[in-house]
Structure formats: C-alpha cells, structure tokens
Amino acid sequence: MEIREKKKTGPKPNPDTRKNIVQVGLKMFHEEGYSATGIQGIVEQAGVPKGSFYGYFKSKEEFGREVIDAYSERGLIKLKEILKDTRKSPLKRLEAYFDDRIEAFERLNFTKGCMFGNFSSEVADHSPMIRENLTEQFSAWSRIFEECIREAQERNEVSDAIHPASIANFLFNSWEGALLRMRAEKSKKPLLEFKRFIFGKVLV
Amino acid sequence: MEIREKKKTGPKPNPDTRKNIVQVGLKMFHEEGYSATGIQGIVEQAGVPKGSFYGYFKSKEEFGREVIDAYSERGLIKLKEILKDTRKSPLKRLEAYFDDRIEAFERLNFTKGCMFGNFSSEVADHSPMIRENLTEQFSAWSRIFEECIREAQERNEVSDAIHPASIANFLFNSWEGALLRMRAEKSKKPLLEFKRFIFGKVLV
Numbered sequence: 001m002e003i004r005e006k007k008k009t010g011p012k013p014n015p016d017t018r019k020n021i022v023q024v025g026l027k028m029f030h031e032e033g034y035s036a037t038g039i040q041g042i043v044e045q046a047g048v049p050k051g052s053f054y055g056y057f058k059s060k061e062e063f064g065r066e067v068i069d070a071y072s073e074r075g076l077i078k079l080k081e082i083l084k085d086t087r088k089s090p091l092k093r094l095e096a097y098f099d100d101r102i103e104a105f106e107r108l109n110f111t112k113g114c115m116f117g118n119f120s121s122e123v124a125d126h127s128p129m130i131r132e133n134l135t136e137q138f139s140a141w142s143r144i145f146e147e148c149i150r151e152a153q154e155r156n157e158v159s160d161a162i163h164p165a166s167i168a169n170f171l172f173n174s175w176e177g178a179l180l181r182m183r184a185e186k187s188k189k190p191l192l193e194f195k196r197f198i199f200g201k202v203l204v
Numbered sequence: 205m206e207i208r209e210k211k212k213t214g215p216k217p218n219p220d221t222r223k224n225i226v227q228v229g230l231k232m233f234h235e236e237g238y239s240a241t242g243i244q245g246i247v248e249q250a251g252v253p254k255g256s257f258y259g260y261f262k263s264k265e266e267f268g269r270e271v272i273d274a275y276s277e278r279g280l281i282k283l284k285e286i287l288k289d290t291r292k293s294p295l296k297r298l299e300a301y302f303d304d305r306i307e308a309f310e311r312l313n314f315t316k317g318c319m320f321g322n323f324s325s326e327v328a329d330h331s332p333m334i335r336e337n338l339t340e341q342f343s344a345w346s347r348i349f350e351e352c353i354r355e356a357q358e359r360n361e362v363s364d365a366i367h368p369a370s371i372a373n374f375l376f377n378s379w380e381g382a383l384l385r386m387r388a389e390k391s392k393k394p395l396l397e398f399k400r401f402i403f404g405k406v407l408v
Contacts, residue, residue: 033325034239035237058306134388184328
C-alpha cells in the first residue's frame, strides 16, 4: 500500500483510516454518483478532518481510481467463487452467477447498478486516469468470464465457432446495459431478458 | 408548450428563450453529466439571467425531464428515418441504423454515449420524475425497433420463435451496454462486437 504524505503538519497517515475512507467513498459513489459526492461528505461520514483526506489521496480523481479498485476486488471474490466452482458445469456456473446477481439487485430494489458502468458513463470522458482503470477492470472481469466460456466450449456445452473472449465481452457489456434499463424500470425484466438471450441464443 | 410563470417580476417568458435553454442544457448534460452541470452554467451559456430560469422551469429535475424529451425527439428523427425506409429490407435497415450510430460515435471520439443510459445511471435512483420519463423513452424507442424486427420476421429474415418486443428490448439494452464499454475503452470494438452478436446470433 502506497501512502502519500503531501502535508507534514497533520497526524501520521493510518492504513485503517485510509481503508475506511475508501470504503465510505465506495458506498457514497455507488449510491449517489461521482459528481454528486463531495470530499466534504466523505470525510464527514468517515469521521476524519478534511485536511487529512489529502494526506491520503492526491485528488478526488486518484481517490476515485482507488475506490474502483476496491469495488472490483470485492466483486471479484464473488465472481471467482462461483465461476471457478468445479462442482458445477461451466454453463451452470455462469447461470448461477447471474442468478446470484439478479437476487442481489432485487434486494437493492434495482438501484445502484455496477460501478464500472456508472463511472464509464459519468467519469470516463473526463478523467483519463479513471478511464484507464475502467478499461483494465473490464478486461480483468471479461477474462474470468472468458475462462469459464472456454471451459464450456471444451466440454461442448457451447459452440466454439466464436472466440470465448468475444463472447465474454458481449456478455459483460450486455449485462451492463441490462442494468441501466433495470434502474430506469425498477424491474428485473431486463435482467431476465438478458439471461434468456445470453443462455438461449449466445451461449449455445 | 406549457409556460409556467412563478415570478411576475421578470420579463415575459419567451418560447425561443425556453427552447434555447433546453438546447444548452441538452449539450451540457450530455457532455458533462447531470450533477456536474449547474443551473448557473446553463444560464450563462444561454445568456439569460439566473432568475429567469425559474420562470421557465420549476426545478432542475423538471428541466432534466424536458431535456430528455428534447434529446429523444431529436434522436427519433434519425431512428425513424432509417428504420422506416422501405427501400431496404428490415434487417438491412437495422444494420444501417447501427452503422450510422457507430460512425457518429467515431466522430465524437467515442464520448458522450446515450443520454438515456447516462441518466439511468446517474439520475434514475434519485428522481422518480426522471426515472418515469426514461422508462417511457426506452419503451417508445424499443417499439420502433420492435416494429422493424416484426417486419423482418414477417419476411422470414428473422425467426419468429421469440416475440419481437423481447428481441427489441435485448437489442436496445445491449447497445446501451456496448456504449458504456466504448467510452471506457475509447474504441469501437464493443460496438462491432454488439453488431456481430446481434446480427449473427440474435437476429437470425
């Protein structure tokens, strides 16, 4: 963990405080959006003085990048847990993953969506640093889907006519779009339609 | 056109001024996002005093809803022009529409995306008024896609095993997701992958 000390006047940076600020930022950015969330609100929620924020993070942009890392890290645990569970066939694992996510969004009353999508929509055009991080996260997640799809192809669950990387990208992007429509409609219908086409037409 | 007069002290509301403020809002919300754009910036760009904004619009939220209407109206012209052009087969029209959009996003250096998607991501959770408008816009646009897909089914260009409304929803949502990834990657690859799967696997 890299700790930047721009100000020598404040208290010594504390790794737990740093993690706590990132977790508060994750919650607030995900619920309210990037622009709607001010540093002032984050430090108040985290219970630290405003000045100390800049002892931990150079800028809101750099903080945003770290929040995306933390979001990705948390989500990858679930993704890998389900997609690498060899007790199920690869196709069943993919289906189990999306069923799990659909249930999770139902519990959230179809709000919040995916932070990668949210930041792509709101921040990517304005921050090369965050945009590059999003590119990396999309790639890293797509590769996990790709591995599972490749396995499904090897077991003849899915045709190998199309490269698993292409299928994985289309699947992931379509999911992001389904989440947008889910939020507009406050309904799981777009997610079920996603499943219907992905498992009925694409992963065949 | 409904003109609200909350303040009787300012100049008489002018329909051209009103339209101009909406056009400025459209440009700024699309480029910068909803939260990042303040009323102050809009009135400055539109060259009107801040007080007069509230002579035309009750709130930023109501203004946002009208901006979405204006965005939809403009986009529907292109959508209908291409999807109702009976000189081409329905499937060719659908392809022509997405080719046209891909070229347009290339000219924009893969920025901005679709305002329906942007507002779904940034605003839908926080404004029932805007969320309901997005639901209506998504439905209205999906119905145009649906009509064209139904025609394609009638001409046996596309299998009629799945209802054209479901196909239209999935197609539109997947496109929204492809636009998010396009913005993260600053690349047309996600749009080409969208076309490959939609025309190679879904519209078959």
